[in-house]
Amino acid sequence: MQTNKSNNFLFPSLEHQHIRYNPLKNEWVLVSPHRTRRPWSGQVEATAVENIPEFDPTNPLCPGVRRSSGEVTPNYTSTYVFTNDFPALLEEVPKPPESDDPLFQTAEARGTCRVICFHPKSNVYLCTMSIEEVKNVISEWINQTNELGKKYIWVQIFENRGAMMGCSNPHPHCQIWSSSFFPNEPKAKGENQRIYFEKYGKPMLMDYMEKEQQKQERIVYENDEWVVVVPYWAVWPFETMVLPKRHILRFSDFDEKQTHFLADLMRVLVAKYDNLFKCSFPYSMGWHGAPTGAYLNSDQRHWTFHGIYLPPLLRSATVKKFIVGYELLAQSQRDLSAEKAAAMLREQSNTHYSLL
Numbered sequence: 001m002q003t004n005k006s007n008n009f010l011f012p013s014l015e016h017q018h019i020r021y022n023p024l025k026n027e028w029v030l031v032s033p034h035r036t037r038r039p040w041s042g043q044v045e046a047t048a049v050e051n052i053p054e055f056d057p058t059n060p061l062c063p064g065v066r067r068s069s070g071e072v073t074p075n076y077t078s079t080y081v082f083t084n085d086f087p088a089l090l091e092e093v094p095k096p097p098e099s100d101d102p103l104f105q106t107a108e109a110r111g112t113c114r115v116i117c118f119h120p121k122s123n124v125y126l127c128t129m130s131i132e133e134v135k136n137v138i139s140e141w142i143n144q145t146n147e148l149g150k151k152y153i154w155v156q157i158f159e160n161r162g163a164m165m166g167c168s169n170p171h172p173h174c175q176i177w178s179s180s181f182f183p184n185e186p187k188a189k190g191e192n193q194r195i196y197f198e199k200y201g202k203p204m205l206m207d208y209m210e211k212e213q214q215k216q217e218r219i220v221y222e223n224d225e226w227v228v229v230v231p232y233w234a235v236w237p238f239e240t241m242v243l244p245k246r247h248i249l250r251f252s253d254f255d256e257k258q259t260h261f262l263a264d265l266m267r268v269l270v271a272k273y274d275n276l277f278k279c280s281f282p283y284s285m286g287w288h289g290a291p292t293g294a295y296l297n298s299d300q301r302h303w304t305f306h307g308i309y310l311p312p313l314l315r316s317a318t319v320k321k322f323i324v325g326y327e328l329l330a331q332s333q334r335d336l337s338a339e340k341a342a343a344m345l346r347e348q349s350n351t352h353y354s355l356l
């Protein structure tokens with residue numbers, strides 16, 4: 001069996017097109033590194049103005065301001081959680097009618113949606129908050145997962161950062177949507193991790209993390225407890241995945257060290273992202289772990305808790321990748337290789353440019 005090095009010599013995957021397999025999703029992505037030389041004459045977005053005030057008396061996520069529900073946001077001093085006034089899921093709804101037509105199936109969808117404010121000030125963010133303040137956010141994520149996970153099989157924590165991601169409010173915050181049904185993305189990941197575990201006897205993402213540490217080709221940053229890579233099968237140019245060095249299934253498995261070092265990693269990762277193009281790097285991010293609710297009493301050892309960052313920027317603060325055309329009709333495609341994207345992020349300072 002040829003070693004990876006000789007394969008790279010015979011087929012330098014940083015130069016020639018090829019497809020890469022994503023074992024988590026059981027999908028392939030087309031990689032066309034030769035295309036990075038093409039001239040760019042596409043759309044350019046205006047960069048967001050970054051003069052966010054510390055307090056906005058009209059922003060309902062700020063302490064003391066009235067929300068759409070009529071409730072007044074308290075003068076919170078750390079994190080603050082409230083039920084979304086415009087939720088996509090409600091807790092109590094009538095069941096939809098059964099159907100025996102295989103082409104017209106409906107099923108029940110119950111849940112609850114919450115908003116978590118990271119900090120009382122609007123002009124701070126994870127990369128400029130103290131590590132203790134970021135640990136408060138992680139502790140809130142653990143609390144919410146424990147509470148909502150008792151009732152719902154899926155608790156999706158996610159953050160849309162920046163207007164480019166449709167974020168409707170500049171105050172540092174994220175959302176939680178918990179549901180009575182198992183959403184498509186994590187359900188597919190769970191199935192592929194189970195198949196791998198049954199075949200190889202180890203959790204897929206723990207094997208993957210160990211091999212990425214041996215290869216040292218796509219690591220962006222690591223500390224005592226976590227490693228962040230641009231995954232071998234990444235789709236978005238600077239997509240990253242956060243992996244634990246000790247096997248855990250969910251937020252509820254965290255110990256103090258994992259909380260501390262995840263806070264460290266998140267501050268460094270966002271600083272690197274923002275340093276790349278000297279802007280507040282837009283992204284959607286979230287966490288996937290073993291399902292909860294009824295699944296809490298079943299064997300979920302095939303799962304590995306991990307984080308996903310999905311940023312759209314491609315070449316500058318104003319040039320983004322579009323998932324359109326071939327990528328919607330055929331399959332995902334990227335030009336910049338995962339290895340080059342990882343090197344570009346790795347080379348960035350661990351300290352946010354606004355603090356340098």
Ligand SMILES: O=C1CCN([C@@H]2O[C@H](COP(=O)(O)O)[C@@H](O)[C@H]2O)C(=O)N1
Nearest residue numbers: 060067068084085086115160167168169
């Ligand atoms: O008074 C308000 C303002 C915003 N919100 C909610 O805050 C959320 C802000 O999150 P986004 O910026 O990701 O859209 C959004 O889902 C919106 O519904 C309230 O629940 N009440």
